[in-house]
Amino acid sequence: MADLTLYTNPMSRGRIARWMVEETGQPYETVIVPFGPAMKSPDYRAVNPMGKVPAVRHREIVVTECAAICAYLADTFPEAKLAPPNTQRGNYYRWLFFAAGPLEAAVSNRSLGFEVPDERRRMIGYGSFEDVMDTLEIAVSTNPFVAGHAFTAADVYVGSHVSWGLQFGSIEKRPAFEAYLARVTDRPAFRRAQEKDDAEMREMETAG
Known part of the structure; x- marks a missing residue:
């Protein structure tokens, strides 16, 4: 199991977090959180009390808010060189x-x-x-x-x-x-993120 998990929805600001995760080059698990009851469920609110995506879990650390996710991942994976000195x-x-x-x-x-x-x-x-x-x-x-x-x-x-x-x-x-x-x-990394989010969106539309 990867140390990094992305909670997202391809029709949300989760696309920002997906792009950032891809920029790090780290392996990660994706959890798609549907809008509606699932996003407001107790299980997901345990991750983000706002009941919104995105969120990332890195081992035992949970980070929400896209700007914070970007800053956290840049600092956590300095080898990707995504933050200045x-x-x-x-x-x-x-x-x-x-x-x-x-x-x-x-x-x-x-x-x-x-x-x-x-x-x-x-x-x-x-x-x-x-x-x-x-x-x-x-x-x-x-x-x-x-x-x-x-x-x-x-x-x-x-x-x-x-x-x-x-x-x-x-x-x-x-x-x-x-x-x-x-x-x-x-x-x-941007192109990979777009392809993955677009594929997830098509799957959701087909399932719906």
Whole structure:
């Protein structure tokens, strides 16, 4: 049995975790958790009390939340070189958590039709959707990758948000975003993750 288990659903943010696990090159077991009663069951809530995917179990350690999963796996498997040296992690942490905080919040609110009134922007961590898009452009265009000149776990997370945003129209189509996405997805681990998730999705659709 592998030391690493991925709890996921191919129609979820679990795709981010799958990509990250594939980047580590480690053997792992996959547990597909269907939406509905199974995801909210006591058994799965023992893994993630939120009753949501993804989650990873590494031996006796359970990690949830995609940004945390990316950071944990990068640190746990340093041979994969998915995190910069400790003294060079400023941009790595900055953009990883920018995507987990301001970017996701701004995109989610816009998708739900919520716009922050100008006079209330100081109350919201991301300020405005426009500010977030402009900042994201800086993140993905200053260097080839968000932490510098090497691909890292932060690119798995930021790249996944850019991918979904461009696909579903929740992030503006800008040349910088499209160029960045092409760079970060041109990787064997990304293609393996996509193939596995797509195959799992077909199986679920057939079974349903």
